[in-house]
Amino acid sequence: xxxxxxxxxxxxxxxxxxxxxxxxxxxxxxxxxxxxxxxxxxxxxxxxxxxxxxxxxxxxxxxxxxxxxxxxxxxxxxxxxxxxxxxxxxxxxxxxxxxxxxxxxxxxxxxxxxxxxxxxxxxxxxxxxxxxxxxxxxxxxxxxxxxxxxxxxxxxxxxxxxxxxxxxxxxxxxxxxxxxxxxxxxxxxxxxxxxxxxxxxxxxxxxxxxxxxxxxxxxxxxxxxxxxxxxxxxxxxxxxxxxxxxxxxxxxxxxxxxxxxxxxxxxxxxxxxxxxxxxxxxxxxxxxxxxxxxxxxxxxxxxxxxxxxxxxxxxxxxxxxxxxxxxxxxxxx
Amino acid sequence: xxxxxxxxxxxxxxxxxxxxxxxxxxxxxxxxxxxxxxxxxxxxxxxxxxxxxxxxxxxxxxxxxxxxxxxxxxxxxxxxxxxxxxxxxxxxxxxxxxxxxxxxxxxxxxxxxxxxxxxxxxxxxxxxxxxxxxxxxxxxxxxxxxxxxxxxxxxxxxxxxxxxxxxxxxxxxxxxxxxxxxxxxxxxxxxxxxxxxxxxxxx
Ligand code: HEM
Numbered sequence: 001x002x003x004x005x006x007x008x009x010x011x012x013x014x015x016x017x018x019x020x021x022x023x024x025x026x027x028x029x030x031x032x033x034x035x036x037x038x039x040x041x042x043x044x045x046x047x048x049x050x051x052x053x054x055x056x057x058x059x060x061x062x063x064x065x066x067x068x069x070x071x072x073x074x075x076x077x078x079x080x081x082x083x084x085x086x087x088x089x090x091x092x093x094x095x096x097x098x099x100x101x102x103x104x105x106x107x108x109x110x111x112x113x114x115x116x117x118x119x120x121x122x123x124x125x126x127x128x129x130x131x132x133x134x135x136x137x138x139x140x141x142x143x144x145x146x147x148x149x150x151x152x153x154x155x156x157x158x159x160x161x162x163x164x165x166x167x168x169x170x171x172x173x174x175x176x177x178x179x180x181x182x183x184x185x186x187x188x189x190x191x192x193x194x195x196x197x198x199x200x201x202x203x204x205x206x207x208x209x210x211x212x213x214x215x216x217x218x219x220x221x222x223x224x225x226x227x228x229x230x231x232x233x234x235x236x237x238x239x240x241x242x243x244x245x246x247x248x249x250x251x252x253x254x255x256x257x258x259x260x261x262x263x264x265x266x267x268x269x270x271x272x273x274x275x276x277x278x279x280x281x282x283x284x285x286x287x288x289x290x291x292x293x294x295x296x297x298x299x300x301x302x303x304x305x306x307x308x309x310x311x312x313x314x315x316x317x318x319x320x321x322x323x324x325x326x327x328x329x330x331x332x333x
Numbered sequence: 334x335x336x337x338x339x340x341x342x343x344x345x346x347x348x349x350x351x352x353x354x355x356x357x358x359x360x361x362x363x364x365x366x367x368x369x370x371x372x373x374x375x376x377x378x379x380x381x382x383x384x385x386x387x388x389x390x391x392x393x394x395x396x397x398x399x400x401x402x403x404x405x406x407x408x409x410x411x412x413x414x415x416x417x418x419x420x421x422x423x424x425x426x427x428x429x430x431x432x433x434x435x436x437x438x439x440x441x442x443x444x445x446x447x448x449x450x451x452x453x454x455x456x457x458x459x460x461x462x463x464x465x466x467x468x469x470x471x472x473x474x475x476x477x478x479x480x481x482x483x484x485x486x487x488x489x490x491x492x493x494x495x496x497x498x499x500x501x502x503x504x505x506x507x508x509x510x511x512x513x514x515x516x517x518x519x520x521x522x523x524x525x526x527x528x529x530x531x532x533x534x535x536x
Contacts, residue, residue: 087368095502098367148500150369198502270501289445289497291437296371296430302364303371308432 059105059235061227066137066157072217073141074316077299079152081225087298088232089146090251092181092188095198100232103189107231109252114237118178118257121169131222131237135159139226140219140240145281145315147245151295156240157223162214170210170258177213178263179206179239180255200266206250207263207277208241211323217242220253243317245279276333280324281315285333334403346407350385350414354378354421371429378425382418383491383509385411386458387516390488394519409465412484416462419455447497454490457483482527485520488513 086101093100093107110128117123126134137157145151165177183191183203190197212218219240222229229235234251241248247267257263267275274288283293297307314320324332334342357377361370389411396404431437441448461481463469470477492513496506517524
C-alpha cells in the first residue's frame with residue numbers, strides 16, 4: 001500500500017504557493033486600477049495609505065569598491081538614485097514601472113550561479129561572490145535610452161563583458177553571444193501569470209554579435225550608485241549596452257552562451273515588426289507606433305522641467321558606428 | 334431621489350472628478366508622481382476619461398434598473414467630465430510629452446493610428462459636449478439623438494486607442510474592452526434600433 005505522507009518541505013511549498021496566489025491576485029487587481037491611488041501615486045505619501053503591501057522584507061544592497069572610468073563616462077546630470085530604482089521595466093516583476101520595486105523586495109540572489117558556456121575553450125561558472133570579486137570594478141556613467149522614448153543617466157559599477165569572455169576564450173567558430181535571465185516562477189510573479197508578465201514567454205533571452213559583446217563599452221554591471229544592484233535593476237548581475245535600447249540590457253543573468261547562430265531575443269519573438277535583433281538607438285528609424293526622434297530625459301524637476309531632447313544616433317556613442325558600416329540600419333532595426 | 338439629494342449627488346461628482354485631478358497635478362509638479370510624472374499623468378487622465386465615459390453610459394440603464402429616474406440627471410455631468418479629462422489628457426500630451434513641438438503633433442495625429450483614433454474620439458466628445466445643453470437638444474430635435482449616438486463609436490475608438498498604446502501588457506485594455514462591450518450590450522435595444530434605422534436610411 002502506498003500512503004503518501006506529506007513531507008515538511010511539501011507543506012511549506014503549499015504555503016508559499018498560497019502567498020503567491022494572493023500576490024498574483026493583488027497584482028491583477030492592481031493592474032485594473034482598483035488600487036489606483038497606490039498604484040498611480042507612487043510617492044512616499046501615497047505609499048502610507050497602501051494597506052495591502054506587506055513589506056517585512058527589504059532587499060539589501062551593499063557598498064562596492066570601484067575605480068572611476070572617466071573616459072567611458074558622460075558628465076551629464078545624473079538621474080537621481082530614487083528614480084533609477086523605482087522606475088523600471090522588469091516584466092518578471094510586473095508590467096507597470098512601479099511594480100518591480102514593489103514586487104522584487106524578497107528576491108534572493110545569494111546563492112547565484114552564472115555560467116559562460118557554448119563555443120568556448122574554458123567554460124566558467126561564477127557564484128555570487130565571484131560576480132563581485134573576479135574583476136576590478138569600474139564606475140561608468142552611461143546614458144540609458146528606453147525604446148519607449150525616455151532616458152536616464154546612470155552611474156553603473158561593473159566590468160567589461162570582454163574581460164569575462166576573454167577568460168572563457170571564445171572558439172573561432174563563435175559568432176554570437178546569447179544571454180538568459182533567471183527562470184524562477186516562485187520568485188517572479190510575471191513568470192507565473194501571463195497577465196502579470198505581459199504575455200512574454202519566459203525566460204527572457206537576449207543576444208549580441210560577438211564583436212558587439214567584445215566592444216569596450218559593453219558592460220556587465222553588478223552595481224549602481226556605488227552599491228550592489230537593487231533587485232528591480234537586475235541583481236545580482238546584468239548587461240549594459242549603452243548604444244542600444246534598454247530592453248537589450250538583460251537583467252539577472254544566469255547564462256551566457258557563445259554560439260555560431262544568431263540567438264532568439266525576447267521582444268523580437270513577441271513583436272518582430274517592432275523590435276529587431278540589433279535595436280541600436282536610432283532617431284531616424286521610428287518604432288512603428290511612435291517616434292524615436294526625441295526622448296524625455298528623466299532627472300529632477302517634475303512635470304514642468306523642459307526635459308525633451310533630441311535622440312542621438314547610437315545614443316551618442318558614435319564610436320560603435322564602425323561595427324555597422326556594412327549594415328543597412330533601417331532594415332536591421 | 335429628492336431634488337435636495339440630487340444636488341448633493343452632483344456636488345459629490347464634482348468633488349470626485351476635480352479633487353483627484355488637482356491632487357495629481359500637484360504631485361506631478363513637485364515630482365512626486367513616480368519616476369516619470371508625464372507618463373503617470375497621461376495614464377491617469379486617459380483612464381479617468383474612459384472611466385467617466387463608461388459611467389455616463391451606465392447611468393440610463395442603471396436608472397431603469399434601480400427605478401431612479403433622477404439618476405439620468407447626472408448623465409450630462411459625467412459626460413462633460415469625460416470630455417474634460419480627455420481634453421486635459423490631450424493638452425498634457427502637447428504640453429508635457431511633446432513640449433510644444435507642434436510639427437510633431439500633426440505628424441503624430443496623421444502617422445500613428447493609435448493617436449489618430451484617440452483624436453477622432455476627442456473630436457466626437459467635443460461635439461457632444463458642445464451640444465449637450467437643453468437648448469441644443471431642442472433646436473436639434475431628432476438629430477440630437479442621432480448625433481449623441483456617436484458616443485458609442487467614441488467608446489470603441491478609445492478602447493482601440495488604449496490597446497494600441499501598450500507594448501505587450503494587454504490585460505488592462507482587454508478588461509476595458511469587456512467593460513465597454515458589457516455597457517454596449519446593456520444598451521443593445523437602442524443600438525439595434527439605431528442600426529436598423531441606418532439600414533433603412535441606406536436602403
Ligand atoms: C489626440 C488625442 C489623444 C492623444 C494625442 C492621446 C495620447 C495618448 C498617449 C501618448 C498615450 C500613451 C501613454 C503611455 O503609454 O505612455 C495614451 C494613452 C491612453 N489614452 Fe490617449 N490620447 C488622445 C485621446 C484620448 C481620448 C479621447 C481618450 C479617452 C477619452 C484617451 C484615453 C487614453 C487611455 C485610456 C490611455 C491608456 C492609459 C494607460 O496606459 O494607462 N485618449 N494617450
